[in-house]
Amino acid sequence: MNMWNWLLILGLSLSANAWAADIKIDEAWTRATAPGQHIGGAFMTLTADADLSLVDAASPVASSVEMHNMVMDKDVMVMRRIDRIALPKGKAVPLAPGGLHLMLFGLKAPLKTGERVPLTLTVRDAKGKTRQIEVKAEVREIAGGMMHRHH
């Protein structure tokens, strides 16, 4: 095999390893929290251009961030921790109050309206490769402040 063939193979394997997919994030926001409130919710709409999964999230303002879903359990809506959120190719996946959402635990300070909360999302592709995506979520005041209940 001559050198050009080797270079061709190298080029192909490099492009196969590169992260090709892209992901669009719209309307990232979090709920403003009251002093002493240590849990917050974060929401956004994710649209991937390949079949991806959201597999982890983190934020410097919280000690941990979990992915949650709301499910019916004997006529009561309860929150469940999940370990991935599927992002099917081309489909807008909303994370919204009452459905899939991110939950921020151990808030170090109240989230104040107008601030931007940095979030790092870890996304995995069909081959198991992961990539981290930085998002800034705008803190919004929500009248009524429907609190999440955890058991």
Ligand SMILES: [Cu+2]
């Ligand atoms: Cu939750």
